[in-house]
Amino acid sequence: MGKRIMPRAALCAAIVAAVPALSACGGVKDQQADVVAGKQLFVKKCGACHTLSHAGTKGTTGPNLDEAFQQSLQEGFGETAVRGVVYKQILYPNRLPNAQGIKMPSKLVSGEDAHDVAAYVASVTAKPGKDTGRLATAVQAAGGGTAVEKDGTLSIPADPNGQLAYEDAKATATAGPVTIEMPNKSGIGHDIVIDGLGKGEVVSDGTSSFKATLEAGKTYTYYCSVPGHRQAGMQGTLTVK
Template sequence: MLSACGVKDPQADVVAGKKLFVQKCGACHTLGRAGTKGTTGPNLDEAFQESLKGGFGRTAVRGVIYKQILFPNRLPSADGVKMPAKLVDGDNAHDVAAYVASVSAVGGKDTGLLATAVQAAGGGTATEKNGVISIPADPNGQLAYADAKAIGQPGPVTVEMPNKSGVGHDIVIDGLGKGQVVTEGTSSFKADLAAGQKYTYYCSVPGHRQAGMQGTLTVK
């Protein structure tokens, strides 16, 4: 039994809810405490801000979120993408709703078990091995590569992005190549790297680069 931001509920696991939210929902929604920066769907910090200021309780917010998870609005978002129904269900839907309701429009950072529930992506450095530079997408569904830096050697190389998450991603270097968008697969392209150059690799899926899914490849 856990509490977050003063909201107590023995029937919800907000730690599990945070993990599921990042994995299943973070690619589309911004939520500060979760560290997600998706832009396809509503910003969840802004969505309930006025209602909470006006006295709308977090228990009521949780109920709204739970219903939206199971039965999302039929209207598409601004870019025409519709939120699928029941991305999570059962107890998982309760866990996600409880977490989002407890941290929406709350500043600062999560503490305790919530602070370590999801490991931040982008801290590693990929290095070329046998002519291949492998830069995985974050397996937890964050809009980031596991490695925000990569090191390669001059000459021909294969740049690949293994993706074990359920969120579609690709990898692109302007002027060198573009991999295909994949879900639970590998995006790749072949390129020739120039000595002493630095290249920016990024995901071209709308909103993903803007949310921080990019990195720097240095050729030595």
């Protein structure tokens, strides 16, 4: 979908073009969708790049999806039309990379999964409030725990569901040598950094780590240095006893 928000005229044209084409091939009008699964997939596969308020995602690499469709919805385009555009963009994204040289991969999700994601995005984009019912609990919020150092290793996992967060927004450790590691089971690249102490490698489906010596009584901030991730909330506080 690129870095910039699609101009209004181009977005309107895309909406008009997408709906009949998708309907003719068994598209959005006759495809039942699971929006709960769609939310889970969106957070895991798309949330690192896109902001969508209802999903709780704050990615900045791609366009803010609440803003992208706001004007078109105000002008009368319906949910089915927006769903068609999202579905088409998932399968056939813009070919040009954004200002940071990042290009959205095609078919991050496909088949029924693509329909589920498109249906969820279309159902919540640019709408006030929060998800309710099953959607409210579809994705557990990350960052609520506290990581504790054990035997010289402090493990602070990245959220496995693709949220731009560590599982633990707080951590404690004793003074002295320690290995700080970040297991990452998601397919999104993350690292863990403490300024002045060390920096792990950016990994996906792996572990980022570094060795450091902690000072008693100090408080450190750990964060992900991948562009946009810290700004979206991927950081925490380490307290040394």
